[in-house]
Amino acid sequence: MTPRRRMLILVSAVVLLAVVGALAFVRASSRADEKNHARAGGPAVSHGEVTLAPDGGGRRLVFRNMAWGPFRDELATVPADAPDGPRTASGVKCLRFHSAGGTGICLQAEAGAVQESYRAVVLDSHLKKIADRPLAGIPTRARVSPGGHLVAWTVFVGGDSYAGTDFSTRTSLLDLRTGKYDASLEDFTIRKDGETYRTADVNFWGVTFAADEKTFYATLATGGHTYLVRGDLAERTVTTLRENLECPSLSPDGTRLVFKKRVPGLSADAPWRLYLLDLASMKETPLAEERSVDDQVVWSDDRTVVYSLPGDFGADLYSLPADGSGAPARLMPSALAPAFLG
Numbered sequence: 001m002t003p004r005r006r007m008l009i010l011v012s013a014v015v016l017l018a019v020v021g022a023l024a025f026v027r028a029s030s031r032a033d034e035k036n037h038a039r040a041g042g043p044a045v046s047h048g049e050v051t052l053a054p055d056g057g058g059r060r061l062v063f064r065n066m067a068w069g070p071f072r073d074e075l076a077t078v079p080a081d082a083p084d085g086p087r088t089a090s091g092v093k094c095l096r097f098h099s100a101g102g103t104g105i106c107l108q109a110e111a112g113a114v115q116e117s118y119r120a121v122v123l124d125s126h127l128k129k130i131a132d133r134p135l136a137g138i139p140t141r142a143r144v145s146p147g148g149h150l151v152a153w154t155v156f157v158g159g160d161s162y163a164g165t166d167f168s169t170r171t172s173l174l175d176l177r178t179g180k181y182d183a184s185l186e187d188f189t190i191r192k193d194g195e196t197y198r199t200a201d202v203n204f205w206g207v208t209f210a211a212d213e214k215t216f217y218a219t220l221a222t223g224g225h226t227y228l229v230r231g232d233l234a235e236r237t238v239t240t241l242r243e244n245l246e247c248p249s250l251s252p253d254g255t256r257l258v259f260k261k262r263v264p265g266l267s268a269d270a271p272w273r274l275y276l277l278d279l280a281s282m283k284e285t286p287l288a289e290e291r292s293v294d295d296q297v298v299w300s301d302d303r304t305v306v307y308s309l310p311g312d313f314g315a316d317l318y319s320l321p322a323d324g325s326g327a328p329a330r331l332m333p334s335a336l337a338p339a340f341l342g
Contacts (some may be wrong), residue, residue, distance in 0.1 A: 003148055010158070018304050021287055028131040030306045042067045042068060042069065042334065043067050043333065043334060044086040044087065044090050045065060045067055045086070045088075046071075046086065046088065046089065047071070047089050047090075047091065048088035048089070048090075049088070049090075050075055050076065050077045050081070050088060050089070050090035050092075050122065051125055051127075051129060052099045052102055052103065052104045052124070052125045052126075052127065052341060053102050053126075053206055053341075054101065054341065054342060055342065056341065056342060057342070058079060058080075058261075059079070059080040059081070059341070059342040060077050060340075060342050061078050061079075061080050061083060061332075061338055061339070061340055061341075062075060062076070062077045062079065062097075062099055062104075062339050063075070063076060063077075063097070063317070063332075063336065063337055063339070064076075064094055064095070064097055064335065064336040064337045064339070065087055065089055065311055065334070065335065065338070066311075066314035066315055066334040066335055066336055067087070067313065067333075067334040068313055068334075069090035070145060073093045073095070074089040074091060074092060074093050074094075075089070075090040075092045075093075075094055075096070075097060075104075075106070075127070076088060076090065077289075078332075080300070080340060080342070083284060083317075083332040084161070084269045084332060085328065088256055090127055092106065092110060092123070093108055093109075094106040094337065095107050095108060095118075095139045096106060096139045096140065096141065096142040096153070096337050097142060097337040097339065098142045098298075098337065098339050099144055099145050099147050099339040099341060100144040100145060100147070100148055100339065100341075101144065101145065101146060101147045101149070102124070102125040102142050102148045103123070103124065103125075103148035103149075103151065103176065104122070104123035104124075104127065105120065105122055105123070105142045105143070105144050105152075105153060105265075106120075106121045106122075106338075107119075107120055107121075107139035107142055107153055107155075108120075108121055108139075111157070111188075111234065112144075116120075117134070117135075118134070118135035118138065118139055118155065119132055119133065119134055119135055119136070120132060120133045120135055120153050120172070120174075121133075121210070122144075122174065122176065124328050126211050128145070130176070131172070131174065131176065132170065133181065135153070136155055136157050136170050137155035137156045137158075137169075137170065138156045139153065139155055139168070140155060140156055140205070141153060141171075141205055141206050141207070141247070141296055142154075142299060142337070143208055143296075144209070144339075145211075145213050145216075146209060146210075146213075146252075147211070147213050149176050149177050149213050150173065150174070150176070150209055150213060150216075150233075150297065151174050151176065152172065152173045152207035152209070153172055154169050154170070154172075154204070154205040154206065154218070155169065155170055156168070156169055156208070157169065157170050160336050161257060161269070162246065162294060163268065163269055165270060167203075168203055169203045169204065169205045170183075170184050170185065170299070171204040171205055171207060171218065172184060172185075173185065173207070173216075173233070175233070184204075184303065185204040185207075185231070185238065186202050186203075186204065186247055187236075188231065188236050188237060189235075189238070190229075190237075190238055190239075190240075191200065191237055191238070191239040191240070192227075192239075192240045197222075197240075199223070201222055202219075202220065202221070202222050203220070203221040204218050204219065204220055204221075204238075204246070204247060205218065205219050205221075205246075206219045206246060206247035206296050207231075207261065208248050208249050208250045208257070208296070210250060210254055211254055214232065214233045215230065215231065215232060215255060216230075216231040216232055216233070216277055217229065217231070217248045217250060218238070218248070219245065219246045220238065220240065225243055226243070226244060226245060226246050226262075227240040227242065227243050227244075227245065228241045228242045228245035228248055228257070228259070228277075229241065230301055236287045240260055241282075241303060242282065242300055243342075244261055244262055245259045245261060245277070246259060246260045246262070246272070247259055247296035247297075248277075248296075248307065249296055249299060250335070251299055251302060252267070252299055252302050253302055254279075255278065255279055255280065256276055256277065256278055257276070257277045257279065258274060258275070258276050258277075258287070258297050258299075258305050258322055259274070259275055259276045260272040260275075260279060260293055260295075261273055261274075261284075266290075266292065270291075272293055272294060273287075273289070273290075273292070273293075274284060274287040274289050274293050274297065274307070274320070275287060276322055276323065276324065285323065287305075287320055287322065287324055287325045288326055288328065289307075289318070289320055290327065291309060293307050293308075295307040295308045295309075298338055298340065299322070299340075300319060300340050301340075303306050303321060303322055303323070304319055304322060305320055305322050306319050306333075306340075307320070308317065308336050308337075311333055311334065312333075313333070314334060314335045314336065315335065315336040316330055316331075316335065317330070317331040317332050317333075317335045318330055319331045325327075
């Protein structure tokens with residue numbers, strides 16, 4: 001092959017790659033713009049007032065609106081007994097969200113010159129910022145304590161999925177009463193099998209708070225295993241309780257946890273099933289959801305949990321009895337990160 005022919009092949013390859021890249025960019029831009037336009041048959045969404053106040057006008061659901069249109073990704077609200085009704089959007093955008101006791105935690109993306117960065121923003125009942133912290137990675141979990149005094153969040157700092165093993169997380173806690181900020185739960189003392197445990201491969205995620213505003217539960221990963229841990233903010237300790245529990249969510253009465261559990265024999269990409277753990281007896285009960293749920297459920301009341309599954313336009317919310325009975329039912333389409341208030 002002559003030098004000229006080699007050069008022609010090289011130039012052609014470069015031009016082809018440039019054309020493919022340009023087409024991909026145009027397609028991605030078109031897809032992004034398409035999401036800004038409401039789709040036919042989608043939920044009705046309009047701008048209005050959204051409050052996180054416990055007495056803010058009856059029982060209601062606040063969530064990240066995933067419906068295509070100008071209000072996509074904004075916090076929105078509907079009456080809890082009318083989840084398919086018109087949505088009121090707030091203007092505040094969140095990737096992850098939770099609220100309790102008049103406090104909200106909103107994990108946001110911030111556009112940059114080269115790439116996005118992320119920030120945890122604590123909101124008051126009027127959605128005004130009262131505190132914020134930069135995030136070291138991609139937002140994935142967020143929780144507020146029942147009294148609204150404590151907030152926690154988890155980010156991926158390596159990898160992007162809990163399904164595999166090649167990931168690292170960082171979980172932070174902020175006490176709004178004192179301003180005490182724990183950038184990482186890895187700074188807490190770990191008690192495992194009655195002894196202090198230290199290792200470099202520790203990861204935490206999925207915090208859920210008890211009503212006493214000092215006790216919490218979370219997932220600890222180490223040595224290729226996951227554990228349910230109980231944390232004590234006053235002592236700055238976490239104690240392992242049980243193996244193979246992830247993303248626990250404490251019931252309103254503080255007696256039970258619903259969590260996702262890796263079940264042997266399932267696909268490595270969809271390994272989880274939802275289970276209930278009774279904290280008094282430590283008995284596990286499988287819930288009646290046969291799909292793999294990669295989410296930290298929320299309790300809509302003392303008998304029912306709500307969680308997300310992938311949908312046609314991002315994610316849909318499903319409800320399910322927490323005692324193993326019944327069957328899952330779609331609660332609302334195009335929604336994520338719910339909180340039941342009032």
